[in-house]
Amino acid sequence: MAQVLSLHVFFSAERHKVGPSKPLKRIHNPKTSLSTHRKGPQSPMRKTQKLNLQVSPHRAVSAVRLMRIEMGGAFADLLNEKGKGSGDNEMGYVERTLGFRTKNLDDRDLRLVTDIVGGTIRWRRYLDYLIGSLCHDDKAFRNMEPLLLQILRIGFYEIVKLDMPSYAVVDENVRLAKVSLRPGAGNMVNGILRKLVLLKESNSLPLPKLEGDDRTQARALAILYSHPVWMVRRWTKHLGQEKAIKMMAWNNDDPSFSLRANSGKGVTRADLVMQFNMLKVPHELSLHLDHFVRVKTGLQSIIQAGLLKQGLCAVQDESAGLIVSVVDPQPGDSIIDCCAAPGGKTLYMASQMHGQGMLYAIDINKGRLRILKETAKLHQVDGVITTIPSDLRTFAESCQLKSDKVLLDAPCSGLGVLSKRADLRWNRRLEDLEELEKLQEELLDAASILVKPGGVLVYSTCSIDPEENEERVDAFLLRHPEFHIDPVDRYVPPGFVTKRGFYSSDPVKHSMDGAFAARLIRTLSLKHNELWKYGDLDVLGVRMVGPLWQWTMSNASDFKNTSPGDAI
Ligand SMILES: C[S@@+](CC[C@H](N)C(=O)[O-])C[C@H]1O[C@@H](n2cnc3c(N)ncnc32)[C@H](O)[C@@H]1O
Known part of the structure; x- marks a missing residue:
């Protein structure tokens, strides 16, 4: 209405x-x-x-x-x-x-x-x-x-x-x-x-010429490839003109989709393939993920046949599936999914836990979290999911929940998923990115509080923009030297691992959405001189704030008898 x-x-x-x-x-x-x-x-x-x-x-x-x-x-x-x-x-x-x-x-x-x-x-x-x-x-x-x-x-x-x-x-x-x-x-x-x-x-459609200074060329490219000028300029700066053009061409092409067989309900990829064959939907097996199948056309037939409604499969891009590989969920794990709704990654992680362990799904958006809860029931993975409607920033400040695995799938510009979200390019402004970066930093700080010593924090986005990805991680590591990078090469195929050990999917190279993830490990023991840097820290699961922290630092013999550089 x-x-x-x-x-x-x-x-x-x-x-x-x-x-x-x-x-x-x-x-x-x-x-x-x-x-x-x-x-x-x-x-x-x-x-x-x-x-x-x-x-x-x-x-x-x-x-x-x-x-x-x-x-x-x-x-x-x-x-x-x-x-x-x-x-x-x-x-x-x-x-x-x-x-x-x-x-x-x-x-x-x-x-x-x-x-x-x-x-x-x-x-x-x-x-x-x-x-x-x-x-x-x-x-x-x-x-x-x-x-x-x-x-x-x-x-x-x-x-x-x-x-x-x-x-x-x-x-x-x-x-x-x-x-x-x-x-x-x-x-x-x-x-x-x-x-x-x-x-x-007569082959004489009016077209702008690709000539002049950077700004003029960006304007011409923005028309020829139908993107906002600011995006063209940003990608030209980060990727070079040739790659920026390829990226825009990818975004303008018809998107392909991946479907994940829902193992939570006992559905295998072979079952899914059988259904697609019956529906005459052309498909390809994912080269990177066991439960995934790609389709270029025929998604409407799959929807109309009710495969999604029955919870037999879910539409999920392989780039998102690989973020779950970076988290590496195992049966019996306790995992906190900090920005979980509507639940794409939560449900996939839950299906890999085989009914053992607990996945805490936090999100500020109650409506989207309700969708997650309903889909979890449909997918028969609700037994390992607890939903927590909350702003992560206030939740982390006040709660005792800690975990060995924490995923922060942060709100982002979505610049990696423009081929599927046709309208998104016109709704995003350059200023949005600045606001998002601030939120990403606040959420990273909050998520870090929930990680046990020795535990892992996975930071991910569906963006290809370095300012939302590598640069946010670098800024976080400067603020939190108790974390270090854990290279992702044990979790995803080599083609997706960057020089610095991050996960990155490239739409042009990998023919899937653009996504990013960093695995960050919280140090088990800290050096004395590093400890002094924090006014507020979790040590072995105990939150040290204000007076308790000050008392510990000046009285606890373990700390008093150490010198800078000692591990404690
Ligand atoms: C990229 S989406 C998450 C997608 C989800 N992980 C998935 O795979 O389906 C980002 C989510 O962050 C949530 N969010 C934004 N700000 C938040 C906050 N302050 N605390 C908790 N969640 C927040 C949004 O509601 C949104 O659902």
Whole structure:
């Protein structure tokens, strides 16, 4: 309902903003619309239901979903079922936004919606550059109505990137604009799309030139590969231009997915493969993880067959699975998962504990933690999971819980998962990274309190950005010399181990999401001179703070009789 409300608020705000151009108007063709004259959403007698059989359902749903995503009301969720966006009935949104329903989406329509929505979002900057170039002036583009812009983006994407037959694309998008806006909007779509078709056929699409200083080149690359300029500049700086281009090309490609056979329920990878064969879903076995299978297409069939709903498997990227390998969970372990929800790694770790031990799953987000709890039941691994809804920073300050293995899968920019999260690149700002770095440091400090002497702290992200990864670890080690790096080469294949012993997956090199993990061991014994550095420390599991710490340092004979450099 909030989303519906926000649509209305948005539309009225846009109307004022657009000024001279015509307001969003819903025109219904009496020949194509069947009205049952129902009034209001509650009573069947009051509900308006106009069925439009001429507008293609996937196009109407795509345009409305794109508007909702841009306004923050829906995610470009590539995994959703039955064409429903964020769990709501998408056709309801179509009706409320466009003023009519279309016939229901069939399987082909569903695939088209996924392709068109994902692709249009990814290529947004590039498509807008083309649309802007073909509008008669810049103002016309900047003031364009939101729905009209989405219809044009869809048409441009279909013609330029999907190579769909142009006559059908022009015809259908013109019809959608006419029916959902007004005849004039249809004429405009017709004019611009026809111009585009001519330019494409003569191989003369307008493109920015890759020349000039760094900034100008970054702007051109940002259009050509459809990414924010700040990301292009950052990646060019960290990776070099060639690798940055490859990274952007990877993000623009159709994502592949991995599924993990749920051993918690006794499902093996062979069982999963048998199911995929029955569903005729092409797949490949993971080269790195025993329980994982990769699929490029056919995920919708897997979802519709109910394999996820029955808890037989989970969608999990191999890059995330390898972070669990770095933690190395074993039966009987006590593990604290500090930022656990919605539980991808918790559930995989739990499945490896074979019902023995305990996994404490902490998260600040109660709703997401509830999802974790429900999924744990479904996956039959709930016996080893205790959920703790809490802010890790306050929890760590006040609790006695300590563990040999602590995972901090920190909130991060998600710059390693842009191929799956089509909309994420447009929602991230450079300032977000600075805020996140501060939070990552606070959470690392808090998580470190929960590690027993000799125990391990795994810090991980789904980012490829050194400032969220290596640089956060280095800053942490400076603040906490009681920790040192434990190289991950015993836990993951050599191709994933960096020179400094961290785990890093590279989308371009490994064809999976980008992720990072560092294994940090808490020293069993500290040198005298190192001890003096701390005003507040856990020694052999006892929290030393304030007066107790000061008393210990000045009175305990063990400490008094040592000299700098001695181990104690
Ligand atoms: C990257 S996600 C974790 C993903 C999870 N480990 C998985 O594999 O599914 C980061 C999580 O950190 C949680 N978070 C953010 N700030 C937190 C805090 N101060 N204390 C505890 N959890 C926090 C968020 O709610 C979010 O669920």
